[in-house]
Amino acid sequence: MTILKKMKILIKGGRVIDPANNIDKICDILTRDSLIVKVTENIKEAADYTIEAAGRIVMPGIVDMHVHLREPGREDKETISSGTGAALKGGVTSLLAMPNTFPVPDSVESIRLIKSIIKKSARANVFIAGAITKCRQGRELADIAGLKKEGLIAISDDGSSVDSDAVMSEAFKIAKKEKMLVVCHCEDKTLSANGVVNSGLTSTRMGLRGISKESEYKRIERDIALAEKARASVHIAHVSCGESVEIIAKARKKGVKVTCETAPHYFALHEEAVLGFDANMKINPPLRSKDDMLSIRQGLADGTIDAIASDHAPHTENEKEIEFERAEFGTIGLETELAVSISHLVLPGFLDWAGLVKKLAVNPANILGISKGSLGAGCDADIIIVSPDKEWVVEKTGIVSRSKNSAFLRKNLKGSVEYTILSGQIAYKA
Amino acid sequence: MAWTRKDLLGLEELSKEEIEFILATAASFKEVSTREIKKVPALRGKTVVNLFYEPSTRTRVSFEVAAKRLSADVINIATETSSVKKGETLIDTGRNIEALKADIIVVRHNCSGASAMLARHVGISVVNAGDGWHEHPTQALLDIFTLKEKLGRIEGLNVSIVGDIAHSRVARSNIWGLTKLGAKVTVCAPKTLIPPGIEQMGANVTNDIDEALRNADAVNVLRMQFERDETAVFPEQLEYFKRFGITEERLQKARKNIIVMHPGPINRGIEMSSEVADGVNSVILEQVTNGIAVRMSVLFLVAQARDNIKKNENIN
Numbered sequence: 001m002t003i004l005k006k007m008k009i010l011i012k013g014g015r016v017i018d019p020a021n022n023i024d025k026i027c028d029i030l031t032r033d034s035l036i037v038k039v040t041e042n043i044k045e046a047a048d049y050t051i052e053a054a055g056r057i058v059m060p061g062i063v064d065m066h067v068h069l070r071e072p073g074r075e076d077k078e079t080i081s082s083g084t085g086a087a088l089k090g091g092v093t094s095l096l097a098m099p100n101t102f103p104v105p106d107s108v109e110s111i112r113l114i115k116s117i118i119k120k121s122a123r124a125n126v127f128i129a130g131a132i133t134k135c136r137q138g139r140e141l142a143d144i145a146g147l148k149k150e151g152l153i154a155i156s157d158d159g160s161s162v163d164s165d166a167v168m169s170e171a172f173k174i175a176k177k178e179k180m181l182v183v184c185h186c187e188d189k190t191l192s193a194n195g196v197v198n199s200g201l202t203s204t205r206m207g208l209r210g211i212s213k214e215s216e217y218k219r220i221e222r223d224i225a226l227a228e229k230a231r232a233s234v235h236i237a238h239v240s241c242g243e244s245v246e247i248i249a250k251a252r253k254k255g256v257k258v259t260c261e262t263a264p265h266y267f268a269l270h271e272e273a274v275l276g277f278d279a280n281m282k283i284n285p286p287l288r289s290k291d292d293m294l295s296i297r298q299g300l301a302d303g304t305i306d307a308i309a310s311d312h313a314p315h316t317e318n319e320k321e322i323e324f325e326r327a328e329f330g331t332i333g334l335e336t337e338l339a340v341s342i343s344h345l346v347l348p349g350f351l352d353w354a355g356l357v358k359k360l361a362v363n364p365a366n367i368l369g370i371s372k373g374s375l376g377a378g379c380d381a382d383i384i385i386v387s388p389d390k391e392w393v394v395e396k397t398g399i400v401s402r403s404k405n406s407a408f409l410r411k412n413l414k415g416s417v418e419y420t421i422l423s424g425q426i427a428y429k430a
Numbered sequence: 431m432a433w434t435r436k437d438l439l440g441l442e443e444l445s446k447e448e449i450e451f452i453l454a455t456a457a458s459f460k461e462v463s464t465r466e467i468k469k470v471p472a473l474r475g476k477t478v479v480n481l482f483y484e485p486s487t488r489t490r491v492s493f494e495v496a497a498k499r500l501s502a503d504v505i506n507i508a509t510e511t512s513s514v515k516k517g518e519t520l521i522d523t524g525r526n527i528e529a530l531k532a533d534i535i536v537v538r539h540n541c542s543g544a545s546a547m548l549a550r551h552v553g554i555s556v557v558n559a560g561d562g563w564h565e566h567p568t569q570a571l572l573d574i575f576t577l578k579e580k581l582g583r584i585e586g587l588n589v590s591i592v593g594d595i596a597h598s599r600v601a602r603s604n605i606w607g608l609t610k611l612g613a614k615v616t617v618c619a620p621k622t623l624i625p626p627g628i629e630q631m632g633a634n635v636t637n638d639i640d641e642a643l644r645n646a647d648a649v650n651v652l653r654m655q656f657e658r659d660e661t662a663v664f665p666e667q668l669e670y671f672k673r674f675g676i677t678e679e680r681l682q683k684a685r686k687n688i689i690v691m692h693p694g695p696i697n698r699g700i701e702m703s704s705e706v707a708d709g710v711n712s713v714i715l716e717q718v719t720n721g722i723a724v725r726m727s728v729l730f731l732v733a734q735a736r737d738n739i740k741k742n743e744n745i746n
Contacts, residue, residue, distance in 0.1 A: 201627030205442065207542035207564030207599060210626065277543030321551075322519060323541035325562070 007048050007424060008032050014053025014385060018060065019354040020362050020374035029058060031381035034423040039375055049426065051419060053385050059357045060373045061093025061382035061420065062338060063364040065183075066158070066237055066261060066309035068330070069095075069126070071117060073102025078314040078402045081121040083334070086312075086401035088428035090335040091417040093382035094125035094365070094372050096183075096309075099136060100159040106131035106142035111150045124422060125382070127368065129156045129183060132171045138162045141171055148178040153368055156183035158237060161219055163189065165226065172230035181368060183235045184223045186244075187285070191215035196325050198286045202271040208325060211286050217243040224251045224258055235367055236260035238311050240285035242295030249304040259367045261307040264340035265331055265407050267296045267350075273407070279320045279327035280407050283313075301350045306363040310337045314403030331407035336394060338386065340408060342415030346388075381424035390416040436736040437549040437556040438728050440565035441606040449607055453575050456720070456727035462499055463722055472730050473502035477532040480506045481523065482559070483514070483539040488694055489559050489569070492718070493536045496725035505532070520544060524552045533733055537561075542599075555732040563597050569693050570603030572724040574611065576717050577648055580689055585612035590642040591633075592618045592674060593652030593701060596625040600652060600693050605633050618642035618674070620665055639674050640683060648689035651676055651701045667700050676702035681711060689713055 011029040016039060018024075028043040029036060038045075064087065070078040078086075080097075087095055103110040105128055118126045130147035134140045136157045144155060155175060161184070162168045175182045192215035197203050199210025220236055224247065227234035236248060239262045251258050265283060270293040274281040281287060299305040313330025320327050333340075341360065345351045351359065357373075365373030372382060394411050396404045420428035431447050441449065462470050478497040480490050490506065497504045507527075509515065514523060520539070527535055534555040537545050542562030549556040560566040578584055589608050595601045595617045608615050609632035616634040617624065624635055636642050643649060656667060665673070681688060690702070690711045698704045707714060 199626055201630045204625040204627045205602075205631065207562050207602060277546045318519070321521060321547075323539070323547065324543040325541050 006033055008045070009381070009421060009424065009426070010043060010045070010047035010050045011053050011058055011383065011385065012050060014056045014058035016058045016375060017353045017357050018375035019358050020060070021376045023375070024354055029375065029383065031383070031421065031424045034381055036375055036377055036379050036381045036383070038377055051385060056418065057353065057386040057388050059384055059386065060361040060375055061384050061422065062091045062360045063094045063368070063370070063372050064092045064310050064312070064334065064337065065096040065307060065364040065368060066263070067095040067097055067312045067334065068100065068314065069097045070101065070314060072114065076316055079121065080117050080126065081123060082400070082402040083312070083314070084123040084126060086332070086334040086399070087124045088420045088422065089400045089417065091338045091384040091386065091420055092124060092334055093384070093420060093422050094127065094370065096127045096129050096154060096368065098158040099129050099131045099156060104131045104135050105129070105147070106134050106136070108143065108146045108150055111147060111152065115150070123427065125372070127154070127370065128152055129154045129158065131155065132157045132162055132182065133167060136160055138164060138167060141167065141174065144171070144174045144178055144180060148180060152180065153370065154181040154183050156185065156237070158183060158185045161185050161187045161189070165222070168223065169226050169230065172227050172232040172234070176230050176232035181233055181235055182227065183237050184220075185237050186216055186219035186223055188215045188219045191218065196282060196286070197274050198271045198288050200289070202274065206275065206277070211284070213241045213243055213288065213292075216241060216285050217247055220244050220247050224248070224256055227258065228256045233257040233259070237309075238263050238266070238285060239296065239299070239305060240266045241288045241292040245295050245299035245304050249299075252304070259306045260304075261309040261364070262296050262300065262305050263309060263311040264333060264337050264344070267293060267300065268340050268344040269293070269407060277324045279322070279324050280331055280405050280409060282324060282327050282329055283331055283407065284329035297345065297350045300345060300359060306359070306367060308337060308341055308359045309364065310334050312401070314401055315405050316403060320405045330405070332399070332401050332403055332405055334401065335399060336406060336408045336413065338417060339392070339413035339415040342388060343413050347414060381421055383421040384417055385419040387416050387418050389414060392416055433731040434735050434738070436732055436739055438567055438732055439546050439549060439556065439558045441567045441570055441603045441610070442565065444610070446610045449571070449574070449610060452571055452724070452727050452731065453578060455731060456571070456575055456723040459726040459730070460720070460723035462726070463719070468499050469501055470499065471501045473497065473500035473733055476502045476534065476733055477530070478502045478504050478534045478536060478729060479527050479532045480504065481527065481535050481537045482507065483509045483537070483544070484560070486538050486559070488718070489538065492721040493559060493725050496722050497729055499722065500726055500729060502729070520548055521551045524548045528552045528554050533736070534729060555736050557728055557732060560599055562599065563602070564599050565603045566599040567603050568721070568725055568728055569600050570607045571728070572717055572721040573604055573650060573691055573693070574607050575724050576691065576713055576720045577689065579720070580713060581647060584608065587613040587647045588616065588645050589613050590616045590618055590646040590649045591652065592639065592642060592649060592676070594623045594654055595619045595628065595652070596623045597655060598652050602631075604650060605631050609633070616642050616646070620670075620674070639680065643680055643684040643688070646684060646688055648691060649676065650691040653693065653695065654697055654700055671700050675700065676706050678703065678705050678709065681706060687711070691717060694718070
């Protein structure tokens with residue numbers, strides 16, 4: 001990260017949305033050095049830099065708890081530098097980096113290696129999700145206590161699910177003891193097999209193998225049951241279908257400490273988007289039915305789904321512009337998650353602005369136990385200023401991420417980040 | 431109507447009128463193959479490239495004969511002997527063919543959607559000769575052409591498709607084409623070979639062969655691809671013949687003039703008995719003959735559409 005300059009920034013006259021402090025009003029914010037010092041009307045103090053924010057939304061920087069930065073190992077897809085650059089453009093100031101890198105962050109040594117790259121090249125706050133099992137192979141637990149000592153807050157085998165009940169049980173027990181959050185990629189491979197699109201009419205029409213919803217929600221049921229038994233916290237990643245939402249709601253009612261996230265493509269797109277064999281629409285879990293998309297929106301609206309995370313999954317063009325069934329799974333999302341959420345949740349009325357800020361910043365920060373997502377005096381000055389009505393079209397040429405595989409290419413979106421302030425510095429300006 | 435598509439990728443995206451237009455054009459081309467000199471100059475000076483990523487004799491030869499009867503130059507690329515072996519991607523191969531100034535690529539590929547992807551990346555015409563389990567439009571068109579020739583209509587017919595529906599591009603294209611033209615389609619297979627949601631494509635489903643045959647005007651019997659690797663879902667061959675094989679005995683309970691079709695190659699004694707394959711109800715060889723006319727029609731129409739697109743581009 002850049003060395004902090006002593007600096008005061010004054011953000012004037014924006015609509016400040018800070019649900020952590022119950023604020024939604026037009027006022028000013030003053031930052032000094034890396035912190036917020038004042039949030040009130042008509043701040044008269046002189047600043048080094050003044051931003052006129054009338055007509056703009058001023059909100060805490062996004063906390064994206066599901067990002068694949070690819071470095072170390074696949075720097076051809078993304079690097080920590082390019083990925084965090086994309087994050088800043090999308091208004092993301094903190095992110096949780098998923099562990100499917102090479103090496104896998106399953107040991108103190110590999111964590112130290114990744115930390116050194118972060119220190120050198122990260123342009124936003126990067127938190128590392130350690131692996132649950134060695135090499136993410138689901139067989140032998142990683143050194144979870146060691147990871148904790150290195151300051152990690154979460155573990156996940158994301159990209160894979162831990163198939164063995166015994167191993168997963170043990171993981172929850174240790175995670176509970178070490179106060180680590182377990183982030184679960186829920187997929188029963190014996191059910192999803194070699195599927196590539198949602199199972200049902202879509203897979204049949206396209207002549208492709210299907211991925212059933214059971215493959216997701218049966219594994220969610222299992223992971224919740226195991227977490228409950230260990231009295232551990234469990235976070236379900238990338239929820240894609242109605243059944244999963246119901247299962248999570250039920251478990252929470254019972255008192256299980258379960259949280260979950262969905263990704264923008266699950267509430268903005270549905271399976272019909274894949275019918276043209278566009279591999280950018282090939283995502284795991286797959287785009288589901290229209291009904292599922294509506295259930296996801298409903299789950300966000302009623303609070304069952306706590307967080308929105310991008311599941312930013314960069315892939316090179318030659319891994320995507322090939323036969324559909326041979327293409328990699330995933331879409332990038334850091335640069336579009338805010339605009340997709342505004343366009344598909346706020347404008348149609350599923351969430352108000354405060355609700356959106358909760359899903360994008362407050363709740364993920366709380367789930368991860370990090371002091372982010374708030375604009376209170378004394379908090380880290382991670383702030384974004386958003387032009388809520390600005391329309392734009394997602395084009396390859398404007399993408400900062402090293403990979404351009406966006407499911408939203410050529411789509412019209414509303415809402416765009418004008419400034420990203422990170423630790424009291426202007427880190428991005430449109 | 432005017433045909434405007436430079437590609438033929440599937441029947442799902444075609445309208446009833448477009449399908450009827452291909453069939454009508456095919457009917458006018460059928461006579462060419464009965465002439466002493468079996469050639470018309472419709473595609474003289476055009477180059478057709480058969481790009482086959484899967485072994486195929488019947489479809490490739492049919493396209494080759496169709497192109498030659500239209501006076502096109504034909505080049506066959508079998509991927510086992512081409513630069514594909516050296517790792518060239520489908521898109522690169524397509525662009526190279528385009529750079530050779532070929533006019534039509536006829537592509538057979540084991541991946542669903544391969545022809546659609548190719549068509550997005552080249553400006554020349556692409557004709558799908560079968561992509562994965564997805565579509566095999568010219569096969570369905572020749573099946574429908576044959577049915578129409580035999581029965582005079584498609585609307586209101588009961589057509590049953592028997593066999594491995596789950597993995598069949600022939601079944602999918604037939605379902606789209608037949609239902610668009612107003613036929614009632616029933617698919618019949620062991621439960622494990624019925625794909626989910628097939629009813630929503632407009633087909634009735636049964637697991638009982640006698641029921642599938644009972645009121646059928648025609649039965650289209652698919653090849654059982656026992657060579658596929660997904661052994662778990664496949665019944666044993668003899669067991670399959672017992673439960674689903676088309677025999678004379680079963681046909682006796684069906685309508686007297688029921689038409690028996692098969693896209694070939696036949697597994698005699700598995701999908702149907704030899705007596706049925708060679709019997710009076712069988713139109714299997716007529717399908718092969720009609721395949722030429724249908725493919726002549728398709729090649730002619732897509733080439734013409736592309737010529738028109740190019741003309742308009744020049745005007746603008």
